[in-house]
Amino acid sequence: MTEATMRGKQPSMADVARAAGVSAQTVSRTLRDSPNVNAETRRRVLTAVEQLRYRYNGAPRLLSSGRSFTLGLVLLQSGGYYSRSAVTAGVEAAAGQAGYSVSIATIAELDTAMMEKSLLKLSDQGVDGIVIAVPLISVTQRMEDITRDIPTVTVDGSRTTGARVLGIDQHEAGRMATQHLLDSGHRQVWHVAGPDEWIEARQRRQGWQECLTAAGIDAPPALEGDWSPESGYRQGQILAMIPEVTAIFVASDEMAFGVIRALRERGRSVPADVSIVSVDDIELAAYCHPPLTTVRQDFYRSGAAAVALLLGTEDAGESGAQPSLIVRESTAAPRSR
Amino acid sequence: MTEATMRGKQPSMADVARAAGVSAQTVSRTLRDSPNVNAETRRRVLTAVEQLRYRYNGAPRLLSSGRSFTLGLVLLQSGGYYSRSAVTAGVEAAAGQAGYSVSIATIAELDTAMMEKSLLKLSDQGVDGIVIAVPLISVTQRMEDITRDIPTVTVDGSRTTGARVLGIDQHEAGRMATQHLLDSGHRQVWHVAGPDEWIEARQRRQGWQECLTAAGIDAPPALEGDWSPESGYRQGQILAMIPEVTAIFVASDEMAFGVIRALRERGRSVPADVSIVSVDDIELAAYCHPPLTTVRQDFYRSGAAAVALLLGTEDAGESGAQPSLIVRESTAAPRSR
């Protein structure tokens, strides 16, 4: 029958304090697990919280301390579903552990204008830090301006200044994939790369290139997709027309699906005629036909590591998990001529 | 050289007011396009805003309004990567349009305890509404308690009370898939269902069952997977051993990958020996071997519709898009005996 009960308003800490017969400060301390609260008092407070259905309100803290205990996560809407999910889960888990919540901003396309908008949106929300899981290489001045005051970590991307970058060793992934094909007896390895804007695509390509160079092989021109299976299909159609192609390193599992389909349609069998190695090890990689030989990466861990870096809680520098080659049936020795 | 400039802090309206030689109230009015502001004053204010790089701070308004303008989104960490991404994007887009931000809570497993924890976490964050994209049928009293004060919408799930449910017509999806197989000449259709806890799995199974019943066929027992390709593989191994199986309706594309692999390993070809229809139309469905005949659903739209429902901004009840059958190569007429 109190006023607070009658009105539609949410109860405040003051209401709880009144009900429990303590001060608001004590309520605050209780809810934040501050050490100096008597067990009996705590119990009374928690009972009052329960009864009044009190819900914490973060706005005042944001107002006075400037900290929201919220991290922003920028994601690309399409493509790379699997890796994105894993990164998201990793970010959220690590953030949650540290008492932070995660606010998302998805961008429809990889485009600096949308990127700016997302960053601005998160910035307006007062996030304490930003994890960018969209590895855009070109960075505008405006983006720099927005993130100047907010700690920012880019998962596997590149920023010109200020922001830190968490690198998974994509270079090594490219090298491993290529080396496996060479070890299987192939004399040349072709490559379907991701978009050149993505630093992980670049690194994988560099790993491929350098591995070939180290083996004394001139790398053929790389073909470029956009991570979608459809783009893999298009590049695969081209590769299917080149008779000497016997081994292809594809920059993602999803594109590899497209490449394999194109090859099959042109009568080139995998792995009998052409061997394929890709990167990601998505769940479906083991269940398609043929099961994909691929380089696995731990995206969950990357996401968690990004948060650790942001919050300065990382235990050590060894945050990035090493890639590992999973050999399945999409690779074989080349047909002897 | 003013204090505000020296400190790392963001400038406030008061700083702008000082710089422009007006009161904070006038700055507020100017920025909100209030009518009663002199043109010359407005110009001075805007100049000061520009110079000080003032950026609006929403926290005080949140404080006064008691609303956080944040929605919570509960997601399952594993499985159904594609649909989850699409739902997320839809939710975030619709929320963003309405001026809301989206805070995520992922749960590792489909489990009521984790669910409660997630809801509690979002509740503690003071979200204005919750979208549950984890369609758990069993709902605990505690969950009801937590969400009593927060508008909640479950995408494709079921809640006992209070919370609203946004249904895609999964029933129809199951019916369409089954009917297509019957139309192709099959006399019997087997089914690999999703977990019974998921209402969408139940509905799809019901659609399958009723379609068979309507055709005067006794439905065989349904096999149950957990949405993962691996679970599809296990059920597929069983079905491969039953000679009379010529047509299978699989409740998700990802499980269908597993089923096909199991059939292939037992020497049963798709679609020559066994036809497969699944649901989702993930991007990879068109690029595997054989390309999947599947029922497409618009998850993005579901996510957006959920937010509309939550915010009461929905234009009409026709929020859920109808499923549509995409015929590819995993279905064919049964081998004539």
Place this chain on the structure above:
DNA sequence: GCAGCCTATGTTACCCGTGCCATTTCTAAC
């Protein structure tokens, strides 16, 4: 018995945009 310290709790001020009301200046109408 008192200094010294720790524990438990209360009091006050602050964060900053905005609603409400007060005040000033100017114009219009009689």
Place this chain on the structure above:
DNA sequence: GTTAGAAATGGCACGGGTAACATAGGCTGC
């Protein structure tokens, strides 16, 4: 010239959690 009203602007309080400081007991050690 006086009054009514509009336009432009300022002053003040409010919202709710929390840092910082203040206060009141209780305990230890000599």
